[in-house]
Amino acid sequence: MTALHPSLTHPSQAEKAARFAALHRDGGCFVLPNAWDLPSAALIAEAGFPALATTSSGIAFAGGLADGEKIGVERMFAVVSDIARRVPLPVTGDLESGYGPTPEHVAQAVRRAIDAGMVGANIEDTDPATRQLFDPDLSVARIRAGVDAARAAGLPDFVLNARTDPVLFNMGGPDAAFAEAARRAKAYFDAGAKSVFVPGLFDLDAITRMAAAIAPAPLNVMVSTGRPMPPLQDLRRAGLRRLTLGGSLMLATYGFTQRLLADLAKPDATFGYAADGITHVAMTRLVEGYR
Structure with a gap:
């Protein structure tokens, strides 16, 4: 593994934003892995992905906290800023609900994301305080405020990925949830979001x-642990544009560790797993290559 040298290969933020926005416009479906710390982000870059996202749940879990804005805005930005500064890929951040209910909260989150070096952000339409969807008109105003903030900051290619949760929470049953998600997704796209995210x-x-119902808005869905996802080729044919791994990559890593530790606790444990790990030297070179 040969680490990149960000001091030599970092494009400008505007160039990263243009490249990331183009992934959503130019057809096909791309996989967007989610990092929870610098080493996971560096591994994503080394694997050759064109961009990466952060995972709010993964960052919270790594900090010993539950998901759902429990980590707080300052700790979240400390992690995502470090990733965006050190990895020469376009980085989009999961900024949860924007850390406040108002359009100005979302605008401030987008401004902070741009200041941190990011070129995109997820914004959810669920209020973490009530676990209810924000009013549709307020939700649209929140998205428009984020889009306007990015333009005012001189980064019009910033990809605001507007997340809508009716399907995830099965609000009103499958048919009603699908219809409400499609209505909100189209409204968010019309408000300037460059991608719409329908988890569930x-x-x-x-x-x-859903891809047909909201076209031409690019559709983003998410891989989740415990739920099978169709192969990438089938998703491309379905019209999906962006497949986010969410917290599943981190949870799979911890799931492997959990199973491994259960085996190591047995009286007949063997230790061949260590031969397959990244060496201490290789990990040192990896993180030092992303200073």
Whole structure:
């Protein structure tokens, strides 16, 4: 593994933003892995992905906290800023609900994201205080405020990925949740979001129908642990544009560790796992290459 040298390869923030926005416009479906710390972000870059996202749940769990804005805005930005500064890929941050209910809260979150070097952000339409969806008109105003803030900051290619949660929470039953998610997704796209995120879609038929219902808005869905996801080629044919790994990559890593530790606790434990790990020298070179 040969680490990149960000001091030599970092494009400008505007160039990163343009590249990231183009991934959403130019057709096809791209996989967007989510990092929770610098080493995971560096591994994503080394694997050759064109961009990366952060995972709010992964960052919270790594900090010993539950998901759902429990980590707080300052600790979240400390992690995502470090990743965006050190990794020469376009980085989009999961900024949860924007750390406040008002349009100005979202605008401030976007401004902070841009100051931190990011070129995109997720903004959810669920109020973490009530676990209810924000009013539709307020939700649209929040998205528009984020888009306007990015333009005012001189980064019009900033990709605001507007997340809508009716399907995730099965609000009103499957049909009603699907219809409400589609209505909100289209409204957010019309308000300037460059991508719309509908978590909770796993069935190929449902993904195909949602992609058609909200076209030309680029659809983003998420891989989740415990839920099968169709192969990438099928998702491309379904019209999906962006497949986010969310917290599943981190949870799979911890799941492997959990199973490994259970085996190591047995009286007949063997230790061949260590031969497959990244060496101490290689990990040192990796993180030092992303200073």
